Every structure is written in structure tokens, then in C-alpha cells.
Amino acid sequence: MKKIAKFLIVLGMMGQLxxxxxxxxxxxxxxxxxxxxKTEGAVRGYLYSCYGYLPANRTxxxxxxxxxxxxxxxxxxxxxxKYGYYSPVSLGFTSNTWSTIWNGIHQCYMFQxxxxxxxxxxxxxxMKKQYLAESNFLIAYYHFLSLRSYGPTxxxxxxxxxxxxxEEFPERSSYDEVVEFINRKLDxxxxxxxxxxxxxxxxxxxxxxxxxxxxxxxxxxxxxLFNGNSEMYADFKSKxxxxxxxxxxxxxxxxxKSAEISLAKLVRLSTIVSRIPSxxxxxxxxxxxxxxxxxxxxxxxxxxxxA
Numbered sequence: 001m002k003k004i005a006k007f008l009i010v011l012g013m014m015g016q017l018x019x020x021x022x023x024x025x026x027x028x029x030x031x032x033x034x035x036x037x038k039t040e041g042a043v044r045g046y047l048y049s050c051y052g053y054l055p056a057n058r059t060x061x062x063x064x065x066x067x068x069x070x071x072x073x074x075x076x077x078x079x080x081x082k083y084g085y086y087s088p089v090s091l092g093f094t095s096n097t098w099s100t101i102w103n104g105i106h107q108c109y110m111f112q113x114x115x116x117x118x119x120x121x122x123x124x125x126x127m128k129k130q131y132l133a134e135s136n137f138l139i140a141y142y143h144f145l146s147l148r149s150y151g152p153t154x155x156x157x158x159x160x161x162x163x164x165x166x167e168e169f170p171e172r173s174s175y176d177e178v179v180e181f182i183n184r185k186l187d188x189x190x191x192x193x194x195x196x197x198x199x200x201x202x203x204x205x206x207x208x209x210x211x212x213x214x215x216x217x218x219x220x221x222x223x224x225l226f227n228g229n230s231e232m233y234a235d236f237k238s239k240x241x242x243x244x245x246x247x248x249x250x251x252x253x254x255x256x257k258s259a260e261i262s263l264a265k266l267v268r269l270s271t272i273v274s275r276i277p278s279x280x281x282x283x284x285x286x287x288x289x290x291x292x293x294x295x296x297x298x299x300x301x302x303x304x305x306x307a
Contacts, residue, residue: 040122046111047131050138051204053104055097055145097149102156104142108135109159133192137205140185144217147178151226152236152245155181171238174245179221186210195272208272211265218261222254 112135115128123131139156146153152172160169173181193207220226228250236245 038122043115043118043123043131046114047134050104050108050111050135053100053107053142055100097145101142101146101149105139105156106159106162108139108142109156111135113159129192130194133189134205136185136189137193137210140182140189141205141213143178143182143185144213147175147182148220151175153178157181171240172245174238174243174247175226176221176247179217182217183214186214208269211269215258215262215265218254218258222258224250227251227254 112132115131115135118128143153143155152175154170155173155178156170189205190207190210193205193210195207197204197206225232226246228247230248233244233246234248237243238245
């Protein structure tokens with residue numbers, strides 16, 4: 001009798017299981033890549049995500065303690081300066097720069113590919129040009145950050161499969177080659193960028209930001225650190241073809257070009273920015289404009305860092 005009862009119980013359970021459909025789960029609605037170009041807001045949000053990789057280098061926890069010689073704080077990142085721990089093997093503030101830069105560049109190229117799929121019903125051709133220009137500016141700016149942090153760096157001029165073997169990615173280009181690549185991307189972006197922004201759009205790439213970045217880019221290129229520095233970089237060569245990655249001969253023309261570019265941008269700024277009393281003020285405007293781009297981690301555009 002007990003065997004029959006057990007059999008009936010098992011049979012009943014099997015019947016219930018066979019009639020249950022809780023295992024036949026219909027997947028929840030999940031965002032697809034195609035969703036990024038289905039609405040105007042989605043496209044703009046995708047563009048803003050490209051800004052989200054700007055490093056927060058100017059954000060320090062309890063930064064008012066940063067310059068103090070004495071502090072009771074020992075675990076904060078900035079204390080590495082006070083204790084003398086900051087070194088090439090323990091960078092701290094720049095340790096997250098490398099991957100962030102390349103993720104940002106990859107995001108920009110992915111956005112550009114998606115932008116090709118956007119219907120004019122949602123985004124006009126004019127807005128597409130502007131969005132493309134902003135992403136090109138960011139590609140240039142991320143390369144500048146890499147150049148500033150690591151010197152000669154890789155030039156990423158297209159969307160690469162992140163699963164590629166390391167050997168298949170481009171090697172380091174020379175310092176001057178990276179400078180020219182950045183300059184080309186800025187020239188490509190410039191015509192379709194807004195002159196300035198205000199309000200909720202403040203912090204987005206503009207023509208004024210291009211002026212500021214070019215001025216700083218060519219100033220760094222003219223610096224003795226990268227202009228004919230054979231003392232420090234005589235052996236800094238490409239592993240593939242042996243070419244020098246930093247110029248070994250000093251060029252006065254680099255200083256001349258830096259001065260000409262900066263002066264031209266300052267003069268051009270005088271026609272854009274009103275109520276500027278002097279060239280000195282224009283120089284401050286250049287520096288401040290680039291600062292707003294670098295610090296846009298505090299802008300609503302960069303939700304990644306505003307959390």
C-alpha cells in the first residue's frame with residue numbers, strides 16, 4: 001500500500017512538472033545595439049557616453065589637504081605624495097588612465113558606426129555632422145591624454161575588435177606622428193562643432209576647445225623634452241623598424257609653429273568671445289576652455305563620473 005501511495009505521489013509530481021511552464025521563460029526586454037539609434041534621446045545619450053571616459057584627474061578626495069606637509073590621513077590616495085610612494089611603479093592617480101583612454105576611443109568609434117544607422121526622422125543631417133564632429137574631437141583628445149601621459153603612443157584610427165591579439169594592434173607611433181594625427185582629427189571636427197555652449201550643454205566640445213587643445217598640443221611638441229632630446233631618448237626606438245619615437249634633432253620651427261598657432265587662435269577668439277580686454281585675457285580663456293572639457297566629469301553629460 002505504501003508503495004502504491006509513493007508511486008501516486010511521484011506520478012502526481014511528474015504531472016505537475018510537465019504542466020508547469022515556469023521554465024519556459026520569455027526573456028525580459030533587453031537593450032539592443034539597434035536601440036541606440038531609434039530615438040533622438042538615445043542617440044544623444046550614446047554621444048554623451050563618449051564623454052563619460054574623460055578621466056577625473058582634477059578630482060581629489062579632500063583635496064584641501066593635498067599640499068600639506070603633515071596629515072593624519074594615511075589611506076587616501078593623495079598621501080602617496082607626502083610619503084614619497086609615488087613612482088613609475090606606483091602611479092596612483094594615473095593608474096586608471098590607460099584603459100580608460102582606450103575604452104573612450106573605442107566607444108567613440110562605436111558611436112560613429114551607430115550614427116550611420118540613424119534615421120533622419122530622429123536626427124537631422126546637420127545634427128549628425130555635429131555629433132560626428134564631437135566624437136572626432138574626443139578621439140583626438142583621448143589620444144592627447146595618452147600622449148601627455150605616456151609619450152609616443154598607439155594611433156587608433158578605426159574601430160578594432162577588442163578580441164584581437166595584442167600583436168595585431170598598431171605599435172607605438174612617434175611623438176610627432178601622434179601630434180599630426182591629433183591635429184588632423186581636430187581639423188576634421190572643427191567645421192561642424194558649435195562655437196560655444198552654455199546651460200545644460202556647457203562642457204561639450206566646441207571650436208574654442210579645439211583652439212585651446214591645438215595650442216597646448218604644439219607647445220608640448222616644441223618642448224625640449226620631446227624636441228631633440230637625444231640625451232634621454234637615444235635608445236627609444238620602434239621594435240619593428242628601429243626608427244626613433246622621439247625626435248633626436250632640435251627644431252626651432254616647432255617653437256615657431258607653436259607660437260603661430262597660439263597667436264592665430266587668440267586672434268580668432270577675439271572675434272568669438274566678446275568683452276575681452278586684452279590678449280592676456282584671451283590666453284586665460286584658452287586655458288579655461290580646455291579646463292572645462294577636462295573637468296566635464298562634473299557635468300551631467302558624464303554620468304559615469306557624476307554618480
